[in-house]
Amino acid sequence: MSSAICPCGSGNLLTGCCGRYHAGQAAPCAEALMRSRYSAYVLGLIDYLLDTTLPVQKSSLDRESISQWSAQSTWLGLEVEHAELLGGKPEHAFVTFTARWHDAAGEHSHRERSAFVQNQGRWYFIDPTVQLKAGRNDACPCGSELKFKKCCSAYMA
Ligand SMILES: [Zn+2]
Numbered sequence: 001m002s003s004a005i006c007p008c009g010s011g012n013l014l015t016g017c018c019g020r021y022h023a024g025q026a027a028p029c030a031e032a033l034m035r036s037r038y039s040a041y042v043l044g045l046i047d048y049l050l051d052t053t054l055p056v057q058k059s060s061l062d063r064e065s066i067s068q069w070s071a072q073s074t075w076l077g078l079e080v081e082h083a084e085l086l087g088g089k090p091e092h093a094f095v096t097f098t099a100r101w102h103d104a105a106g107e108h109s110h111r112e113r114s115a116f117v118q119n120q121g122r123w124y125f126i127d128p129t130v131q132l133k134a135g136r137n138d139a140c141p142c143g144s145e146l147k148f149k150k151c152c153s154a155y156m157a
């Protein structure tokens, strides 16, 4: 496994690419985090997928179905189109990508523009399917000290 090519499509060895982040190193940017999450789907690293989702959303994730989706899909590749760093504090970013996979129902291609937020040196995926329960003037659930309306609510499209 140590000489395996990284599934994220970078062409680099897994150990010098997403494997570092799977092992605990903080991903340096949203694109790196996004790539490492794709690799985690390929490799079945479900804990990593849960741990890199916004902490307040983690308990709402369905571990079993993520695990099944990961295991029952044949992953065909990832293409990252672009990453938009939006600045601000905390830093937010969008990453636009296409992931392809094959399962019992056939071949799928899914293009998505995902939102990410950096908090205390770590990037997190903001899962758009998990509603953040906060009022517009409440503290943002991402853990920043901003009001929700000034922070992650804008990225929950
Ligand atoms: Zn990689």
Ligand SMILES: [Zn+2]
Pocket: 117, 140, 141, 142, 143, 144, 151, 152, 153
């Ligand atoms: Zn926030």
